[in-house]
Amino acid sequence: MRSGPRSHCPISYLLDLFGDSWSLLLMRDLILNGKRRYKDLLESEEGIATNILADRLSRLEKQGIVTKRRDPGNKRQYLYAPTAKGLDLIPLMLEMIQWSASHDPDTTASRGFLRRLKADREGLIAEIRERAEPAQ
Amino acid sequence: MRSGPRSHCPISYLLDLFGDSWSLLLMRDLILNGKRRYKDLLESEEGIATNILADRLSRLEKQGIVTKRRDPGNKRQYLYAPTAKGLDLIPLMLEMIQWSASHDPDTTASRGFLRRLKADREGLIAEIRERAEPAQ
Secondary structure (H helix, E strand, C coil): CCCCCCCCCHHHHHHHHHCCCHHHHHHHHHHCCCCCCHHHHHCCCCCCCHHHHHHHHHHHHHCCCEEEEEECCEEEEEEEEECHHHHCCHHHHHHHHHHHHHHCCCCCCCHHHHHHHHHCHHHHHHHHHHHHCCCC | CCCCCCCCCHHHHHHHHHCCCHHHHHHHHHHCCCCCEHHHHHCCCCCCCHHHHHHHHHHHHHCCCEEEEEECCEEEEEEEEECHHHHCCHHHHHHHHHHHHHHCCCCCCCHHHHHHHHHCHHHHHHHHHHHHCCCC
16 A cells, blocks of 8 residues: 555545455444454454454554554453544445445345335434444 | 455445455546546556556456447447446445545545535436446
8 A cells, every 4th residue: 555645536535545445344343343352353254364454453543543542441452443534434334235235146234224224324324323433 | 356255244245346446446437537448547647557457447347347348439449338237336436525525635526516415415326327327
């Protein structure tokens, strides 16, 4: 990944930040699956390697998309959470889900979720946002 | 890029198809910028290399996202166009634009476009879709 963006075209800009494909999967785990701990993030179905996970988390932290803080319950552990900038990815993720659900015959997207998405997009976004909001 | 998807999680599925970041930029040029010819696609601001362009186009064609046909006006040239599956990416691209416009201070997204997107998302999607529809 290069240091600066290739261009400030808004599509290119986002792809430069997330174009490595692991970063957006981590945001999925943080936002939609509520994962907060390194070891839980390591256990995604897609099998991320630990060095890639550490690199992507630190990159996302530098970009202001993820925060890292000590776990109050276990001082040797960290908790990762999406920032406001990270949470703003929810509508984009929902569009990704909708597109894949329409075109992947083996999709794991649940019918209930897709129904809800169709019937009450804004309500669903608000709900996911609230659930994913970092605890204060 | 591996041969099969890493998982059928709908987010992972899309990232496997477009996660190399050039593919979605090509879809931007085909859908939002109306490019149809190889040499025009080669001239994107981000500077794609010709071997990568050829590879990504052939991959998108295999995935049923892009069609390739001979240019009736110049039999030695091809015209590339998004399929229905490709055009279904429009809402996702609009979310990418919105996110980057909110978080990139140097964004090139125009205020007029963003205003329109906010005020009349569905109308804008229909208009882009109509403009990008492959000529019959």
